[in-house]
Amino acid sequence: MTKFDVIIVGAGPAGSTCARLLAQSGFKVLLLEKTRFPREKPCGGLLSGKALASISTPLPARLILGKVNGMRMVAKDGDLQAESGHLPGRAVLVDRSQFDWWMIERACQAGAVYRDHSEVVGVANGSEKATVYLTTGALVTKWIVGADGAA
DSSP states (O other): OOOOOEEEEEOSHHHHHHHHHHTTOOEEEEEEEOOOSSSSOOSSSSSOOHHHHHHSSSSOGEEEEEEOOOOEEEOOTTTTTEEEEEEEHHSEOHHHOOOOOOOOHHHHHHHHHOOSSOOEEEEEEOSEEEEETTTEEEEEEEEEESSOOOO
């Protein structure tokens, strides 16, 4: 059985980015996701210029649904809530299911191991190790990163 230095819970953009960076730094990383990927993600899919810069590589054109030059938020009653003629940096719209899968692939290319359909039901921290409890068993590691989006 492979021993991992870090187990990351949640394979969205934050979890997959963390997995990629840690794997590139030489850590043995396991990236867990409770659902099967690619999956539908109800999200607007807006990536700001700042978010794009953090990815550190250009997005493949196939992932870009559109470019955003400005925005306007209007309330249900029609009142203008906010408006911006331009967004700092360039912003794009992506399909989150395709974008998230691309991010996971990049983490795996860097050396992370990915497992979907792995629901975490609990964690326990000790002084020397941490345990991740799944519906199918338990995994022991040095560190756990929570990137599941749950508050």
